[in-house]
C-alpha cells in the first residue's frame with residue numbers, strides 16, 4: 667500500500683476528499699519501529715504527529731523510581747503525538763512500540779495546515795480527545811475510589827471490553843496480559859496482581875482458558 671492508501675485506513679481522515687488525501691500522502695513519512703523501541707520520550711520537544719498503520723503503541727509515564735503507569739494502549743487506525751502540536755508544550759507522555767509497528771508521521775506544519783483547512787477533521791479530533799478524557803476520568807476514579815482488589819478487577823474488565831471478544835454464551839474472553847502490564851495500569855506490583863487474580867479465580871469469577879482469560883458470569887455485574 668502507498669501512503670495515500672494507508673491514510674485512508676486512519677478514521678480521523680475518513681472525511682478527506684481524494685485530492686486532499688493524495689496531497690497529505692505526499693507529506694507523510696512511513697517508518698517501521700522494532701519491538702520495544704521508544705518513539706519519543708515524555709518532556710521532549712515534539713514536532714511530529716503519528717498514525718498507527720500496524721502494531722501496538724504503549725502510552726506511558728515513568729516515575730522517578732522507574733515505575734511506570736500505562737495511560738493507554740493504541741493500535742492500528744489510532745493516532746498520537748497531537749497534544750504537543752496543539753498546545754505547544756513538551757510531550758505529555760512516552761510512546762513505546764510494544765510490537766513491531768509501522769507508523770506514518772506528519773510534521774507539525776502539515777498537521778496544523780490540514781486541521782486548519784478541514785473543519786471536519788478538527789471535529790473528528792475533538793471527538794477522539796473527548797473519548798480519551800472520558801477514559802482518563804474513568805481511570806482517575808478507579809485509582810482514587812477503589813481499593814487494590816477493586817482496581818485489579820476494574821482494569822481487567824476495561825481491558826476485556828476494549829480488546830476482548832464476546833463468546834456466544836455472553837462471557838468475554840481476551841488475551842492474557844502479563845501481570846506486570848495489569849499492575850502498570852493501576853500503579854501496583856506484579857505480585858499483588860498475581861495474588862488478586864488467584865483470588866478471583868478461586869471465587870469462580872475468572873477462568874484461564876488456553877492463552878485467554880475469560881470473565882465468568884457475575885464478573886461484569888460485580889465490578890462495573
Ligand code: CMP
Nearest residue numbers: 725737738746747748749750757758759
Ligand atoms: P503528546 O503530548 O504530543 O505526546 C504523548 C501523547 O500520548 C499525547 O500527545 C497523546 O497523543 C497521547 N496521550 C497522552 N495521554 C493520553 C491518554 N490519557 N490516553 C491516550 N493517549 C494519551
